[in-house]
Amino acid sequence: MNRFQNKNVLVTGGTSGIGLATALAYAAEGARVIVTGRDQAALDQAASSLGADALAIRNDAASIAGSRxxxxxxxxxxxxxxxxxxxxxxxxxxxxxxxxESLWDLTFNTNxxxxxFQIQALAPLLNAGASIVINGSINAHIGMPASSVYAASKAAVISLAKTLSAELLPAGARVNVLSPGPVETPLYGKLGMDQATLEATAAxxxxxxxxxRFGKPAExxxxxxxxxxxxxxxIVGTEIVADGGMSQL
Structure with a gap:
């Protein structure tokens, strides 16, 4: 399939895990892919795997200035x-x-x-019929202990998909959220836990x-x-949950 032939797509946080898997999937269907991240070496490696037309841009996803x-x-x-x-x-x-406060600010600034503000900055660059997908999380729904700040941030972006779709539809763009359950990505190594706690939590x-099982980035x-x-x-202003049935229990 070549659903994205001659299309330009942007993936923020596109150097590993779900982001990189998605960037590769877009490229495989003909897209010119732009990925962002903070680590230059990871950006260079991602760009080399995405084809000659790919762009890799160093960017801070938590910064309004970075969005602009x-x-x-x-x-x-x-x-x-x-x-x-x-x-x-x-x-x-x-x-x-x-x-x-620092954990709260880091989470809400980034998520x-x-x-x-990235949507605000990109709105003038969207072609008619453009689609924006925000990465959510089932943590917004399941009340997992120790996830209160993270879950609240993801609940916020689920709400944003509804309101921003209403604002952007007249220009021909729509916004939706995909909320994964647990997925095999490097993110689980960045939860601030020691190895033993991380393994116990994953199990x-x-x-x-x-x-x-955990989901796979390609899924x-x-x-x-x-x-x-x-x-x-x-499909407009809504959320799709991909969690192996976890939130249905």
Whole structure:
């Protein structure tokens, strides 16, 4: 299939995990892919795997200035976007008594403020029929202990998909959320836990998934592409959950 032939797509946080899997899936279907990230070596490696037309741009997803810089960089190259996957995010889990202002600010700056102002900055660059997909999380729904700040940030972006779709539809763009359950990505190594706690947490989470396993990045990527393609043009301002049945228990 070549659903994205001659299309420009942007994946924030596109150098590993779900972001990279999605960028590769777009490229395999003919897209010119732009990925962002903070680590230059990872950006260079991602660009080399995405084809000669790919762009890799160093960018801070939590920064309003960074949002504007990214939009300006694309505009300077004459790039208009057909699909955007706002994937960059942070997950730091802590119990209520351990949460401090810095954890709150890091989480909400990256997971809520960043996507919001990135959409604002990119709006003039969206082609008619463009699709924006925001990476959510089932943590917004399941009440997992120690996830209060992270879950609240993901609940916020689910709400944003509804309101921003209403605002952008007159210009021909739509916004949706894809909320994964536990997925085999490097994000689980960045939760701020020691190895023993991380392994115990992963085992406990997996036991709650009816399919009995974590998801694969490529499985999430396939749904992002569906939401980005014209075939899903009637899906607007909503959330698709891909969690192996975890949130249905």
């Amino acid at each position: 810089e990214l939009a300006n960089a694309l505009s300077a190259k004459g790039i208009k976007l057909d699909a955007v996957f706002l994937n960059a995010g942070v997950a730091k889990f802590a119990t209520l008594d351990a949460v401090d 809520v403020k960043g996507p919001y 406990q989470i997996q036991s709650q998934v009816p399919l009995g 999430i990527a396939s749904t992002v592409l569906h939401l980005s393609a014209p075939e899903s043009a009637f």
